[in-house]
Amino acid sequence: MYDCLQDSCSDFSFAVYDAVGRKRPLQGSLTATPLSGDSTLPLQDLINYADQLGYSSQLDESGLLTIHDVGLLDALNINSRFGQHLIISCDLRRETPVRF
Numbered sequence: 001m002y003d004c005l006q007d008s009c010s011d012f013s014f015a016v017y018d019a020v021g022r023k024r025p026l027q028g029s030l031t032a033t034p035l036s037g038d039s040t041l042p043l044q045d046l047i048n049y050a051d052q053l054g055y056s057s058q059l060d061e062s063g064l065l066t067i068h069d070v071g072l073l074d075a076l077n078i079n080s081r082f083g084q085h086l087i088i089s090c091d092l093r094r095e096t097p098v099r100f
Helices: 041-053 072-082
Strands: 027-034 057-059 065-071 086-093
Touching (some): 027 041, 041 057, 041 065, 041 072, 041 086, 065 072, 072 086
Antiparallel strands (some): 027 065
C-alpha cells in the first residue's frame, strides 16, 4: 500500500479465514439521514427494520442514525429498501490489516 502523505510503501495482509475456516465477513457501521430535515418517518422505519435483523442502532439529536456491525448483504438490502428516502453511507471492513 502506498502512503502519499509519508511517501512510503508498505505491504499488509489480513486473515481471510477465521480459526475454524469460515471466511471473515465484511462488517461495519451504516449511517443514515433523511433527505429532508422535516421527515423522520423513514428513520423510524429503518430503526424498526434494523431491530428485526438483530442490529443495534443509535439515533443522535442531529438526526443521524448509526447501525452497528452491519454485514455487506444487509447493507445492500437497506440501501435498496431505504435509499429513496434516506442518505445512506456505509463503511465495511474486515479486521485491521497486519504488517509483515
